[in-house]
Amino acid sequence: MFEIPTLEALNLAPALPAISLAFGVCVLLLLDLLVVPKDRKEITAWLALAGIGVSFVLNLAVFNQTADAFLGMFVADQFSGFLNIVILVGAAISILLSMDYLKRTQIERGEYYSLMLMSVSGMMFMASANDLVMVFIALELLSIPLYVLAAFRAPEAKSEESGMKYFILGAFSSAFFVYGAALIYGATGTTNLPAIFQAVTAIVAAGGSPMFLLLVGAGLLLVGLGFKVAVVPFHMWTPDVYEGAPTPVTAFMSVGAKAGGFAALLRILAVALPSFVLADGQTTAAWQQLAWLVSAATLILGNIVAIAQSDIKRMLAYSSIAHAGYIFMAVAAAGTQGMADAAVQAALLYLLAYTFTNLGAFGVAMAVEKDDGAGTRLDDFIGLAKTRPDLALMMALFMLSLTGIPLTSGFLGKFVVFKATLDAGLVPLAVIGVVTSVISAFYYVRVIVNMYLREGEGDPAAGATRYVNWGVYAAAAGTLIMGVFPVVVTNLTDAVTLAATVIR
Amino acid sequence: MPEVSSAVSLTSVMLFIPIVGLIILLFLREDTQREAIKYSALATSLLTFAASVLLWLGFNTSQPGLQFAQRGEWITSLNISYYVGVDGLSLLLVMLTTFIMPLAILASFRTGVLEERGRQKLYYAFMLLLEFAMLGVFVAQDLFLFYIFWEVTLVPMYFLIGIWGAEQRIYAAVKFFLYTMAGSILMLLAVLFVGTQAGTFAVPDIIAGVQNGTINFPFDGIFSTQSFLFLGFLIAFAIKVPIWPLHSWLPDAHVQAPTAGSVILAGVLLKLGTYGIVRFCLPMFPEASVAWAPVVAALAVIGIIYGAWVSYAQTDVKKLVAYSSVSHLGFVVLGIFALNQQGIAGAILQMVNHGISTGGLFLMVGMLYERRHTKALNAFGGIWKVLPVFGGISLVITLSSMGLPGLNGFVGEFTILLGSFGSQYLGFFFTLFATIGVILAAVYMLYMFQKVFMGELDKEENKNLPALHWQELAVLVPIVILIFWIGLQPGVFFSSMDASVNQLVTQVTDVAASVALR
């Protein structure tokens, strides 16, 4: 009844970027254990960067093709190719930010980088997952190392608490995901996303009890992924986890986990369920209403609660909730017939923009942070423009980008997302989006006010060592280049389509 | 539409001179090369002015369309292009910008607060960035490009107020930022909607489409798609202008800003709003413009009276001048929504006039402040006796601001009043109340002049004020020259815009008339 597939049939070539990284993790663990001396752990970091570089090159090699691997469970297309770039760039900057931070906070252990790479490979599998089983495995591969990383500062109570909270809610959300997947499997008899699409179309036409399973299943899937990307009402873990985790981990988590989560969300919604309950004459999918509400609630709550924060990490945590809301606008837009590709492109652009900007902001936050984890209040930024004009200027750039001021990547992201939302006919959602953008200016501008306008001693920003500077400069360059020459990236995203994915 | 060349045009050259200057500035060192920083900023702005003079000289006044235009590819997938050029509507405002900037920079040389707070390199860098952004707003012909420049003007102005402002600077800066951002982000939605519907962001293409009916923003009354788009743009512009009742950020920003900041704010930034109405609201949404004209004009008239009234009640010179801006800009808006040749031409000229005379008034207040470190009206008195030259120049500027015949302010205001009276959409009552505003302007302006310069020299501190420095004279003299030139030879300036304004009026009224027939 069962044949063992040959290696040719598995067709691993398209999956090489992700596989190479997973393999790299094993090599890195061994090298770190056997070769790298105990007091020279930055060697491990460089090896990890090399691994990311290899994966990046392989990704460029497979970038412009659409091919499947693992018998249709894995698909490499422009969507995954672009997301891989986002993820790898984010990971590389995160490693740069981590190197000195680990040393000065005395948590420099070699496993750190292996765990990070493991999570990155999970994100890459997530970007390519074309089957619910694959999504699940990738989700766990992404999450489990992050639980450990969040608690990496153990035995410090805050960090342990952060890891514990993240772990419990992460496991909880995975359970929702699996149960949702089980119900969808029950309704359709398959876990392959494109095949689910065909089955769903048939079920919608016929109606009956599978319809109920499908509805509940899709709902649970969304709940599970909603936890991962931190949208309201599944956001409450975010501020605590972000505050307690070591700052470079927070930075990495805020962009990587988000990219992975949205990758799965977009692919499931756009490939498996685009016509979900699309009865005759209707042009919007049933889940659009839900996505609309989630997006609006996330935007409003994230932006308003962020105003009340006095700690930069918590402020950025709520800001990351808010930005999940903006990306979710694109998700909602994908629910209008014919809008899937444009919405997916918008979401990808937003993710890349957010990756650069947010990593940069966390980088500067790290530079101001003290060795014992203090120095993360917004007031600690007072006078930074005098002591470190370069860092202050870049922080200002990141804050303006997060607000969405032109000539920064954040503006491009908002522009395409708002455009997609309007094109999809969701005018009220677009209005909520712009109004909350204005609200967001309150708390982003406050950082600039502290750095430039308020008089004070000024923090020496002792954490701004060489590699942190490199990371922040790289993020600033990305933010500016995307803002001034958007063509560089829009050329890549323009090619992205999710419509013609392989069915096995 | 004729194909627009993608070759580098004079407009682009002028636009990017400040950026080149900015880059040079970044390589100079704050601690050792302070003079070099100052003078390279000044030289950059003068060079920009020279480039704009070339534009003026090469400008063909009989041609209504864009000149010195350039259109290059930018974000092709979104139909966004780098599209710049000048026409009769923008030429004078470009000139105004490049004229005001060197004066503002030169005036900064003698501003105490700069010495006190330091960070001069940052200051001049923001000035040049601001010049770049403001010029960009006036020459951009693509909605996306325009929006970018529009938003970018916010950032340097925010810092200028926030770092080098007076005591309440942080409050004023944040208020300025949030107010303007709230307006402009609504405009972003409208921009997106228009661009999506039209399939292009190029303004001349959109206008042509609206004219020949290929692009149609549905209009059936004051609450329809087109009206909402119109309002999306208008509210953003109205906040910038500011049109009553959206003006409350203005007094704070003006009073707290450093002198050069106030000069640029009053001289150029406010005109971005009125220019935006002329450039975008009227030709893209003609039916809505006609439908909303009486409402907006009524607000403008309220602004004229209100601004004048509140000005008169002020005890702070700078606040008085700030509120007078609300009043003066009311005239400009009234002229625009007269929707006829005289009204719009008068409005554009009045934008320039207001830039020159109110800019001059703020310079005057700044120079007083540098000498006395106060802005309270009753701290002065009899200054004429100590500083006769300064008093004379200030008198000319004050008279120009209140609209004395023979000076520039009169020409603009009178043309606007004629336009409003002859307008088929406005008429007698609008003109009547606006005229009351003119009279009130005379009252509060003369009141201010009398309190400061006339009367007894009864305060000890005022007796030994230092005379004008040559740099201060160099700032004021060009303003006085321009005041007389526009006042005595307005034809030169009107003729540069007549063709474009004529075309604009036809665009609006033709479409609106065809709607009336339907």
Next chain:
Amino acid sequence: MSVQIEAYVILSAVLFILGAMGVLLRRNAILVFMSVELMLNAANLALVAFARQWNQMDGHIFVFFVMTVAAAEVAIGLALIVAIFRTKQSINLDELHQLEG
């Protein structure tokens, strides 16, 4: 006559809900953790039942993956619980309030 598929699905749903309530109501980290396992196993039951209904292997294989992953989660989760117990001498989740909010 075998048991109807509906029975399995309903049982799994009951288990899942019990597990979810356990996570939300229990304060002991170990019990919370066991509740999560209960949810996962509810999903496993449903998967097996559906695989039987469709007469396929896919569902069974999914179950194996879920079990493996659950084992990995156990390893991490217990390690975290032990670490926290060492610092705080308690595994009551309510006592985790170092972080504001």
